[in-house]
Amino acid sequence: xxxxxxxxxGSGKGTQAEKISEKYQIPHISTGDIFRENxxxxxxxxxxxxxxIDRGELVPDEITIDMVKQRLSEDxxxxxxxxxxxxxxxxxxxxxxxIDNAEKVIDIEVPDEEIIERITGRxxxxxxxxxxxxxxxxxxxxxxxxxxxxxxxxxxNRLKVYHAQTEPIIRFYKEKGIVHEIDGTKSIDEVFxxxxxxxx
Ligand code: AMP
Numbered sequence: 373x374x375x376x377x378x379x380x381x382g383s384g385k386g387t388q389a390e391k392i393s394e395k396y397q398i399p400h401i402s403t404g405d406i407f408r409e410n411x412x413x414x415x416x417x418x419x420x421x422x423x424x425i426d427r428g429e430l431v432p433d434e435i436t437i438d439m440v441k442q443r444l445s446e447d448x449x450x451x452x453x454x455x456x457x458x459x460x461x462x463x464x465x466x467x468x469x470x471i472d473n474a475e476k477v478i479d480i481e482v483p484d485e486e487i488i489e490r491i492t493g494r495x496x497x498x499x500x501x502x503x504x505x506x507x508x509x510x511x512x513x514x515x516x517x518x519x520x521x522x523x524x525x526x527x528x529n530r531l532k533v534y535h536a537q538t539e540p541i542i543r544f545y546k547e548k549g550i551v552h553e554i555d556g557t558k559s560i561d562e563v564f565x566x567x568x569x570x571x572x
Pocket of ligand 1: 428429464
């Protein structure tokens with residue numbers, strides 16, 4: 373099972389990816405998470421990526437492609453994987469074709485206005501747990517903070533980048549006939565069951 377999850381930031385890709393990866397026992401590869409881990413550990417890659425990510429722009433293809441190539445060569449990816457947040461540009465999709473062929477692309481669709489409300493209200497606790505100021509507020513004794521790239525002006529930029537650079541990959545995969553569109557405005561469980569019916 374070699375799968376790609378596409379969708380705007382805040383469409384619930386990460387949440388769904390965790391559930392799918394648990395169900396199918398395949399690794400969940402999130403390029404955003406790998407970059408954030410590098411930033412936390414202050415690696416060379418993290419230093420290069422931080423400013424770009426904080427502006428809501430994309431890390432250059434060359435860096436991102438090398439990172440994914442290396443991750444996909446690890447043993448746990450032999451029986452399949454779930455890519456979350458990669459590819460995000462046409463050159464990345466073309467590079468992935470050279471490494472391996474994806475079998476299914478799940479496209480989670482959510483309108484921009486809903487994305488802005490979801491992301492700007494998102495808060496993360498120290499243990500990594502995600503809350504939302506309106507839909508799922510953190511308990512009073514939990515300190516939860518906003519990711520720098522979840523601030524409104526950055527979110528608007530991330531959406532612009534998504535429409536300009538990432539949406540074209542959906543057309544790229546549609547031509548191959550492997551795209552499944554999912555309504556991402558439903559509840560987490562409803563979105564998950566729509567994905568399960570596509571994968572069944
Ligand atoms: P995410 O958590 O997937 O929203 O990713 C957070 C940020 O990491 C993005 O806004 C980009 O700056 C960067 N990033 C993640 N994946 C990629 C990618 N495939 N190509 C370029 N930049 C990426």
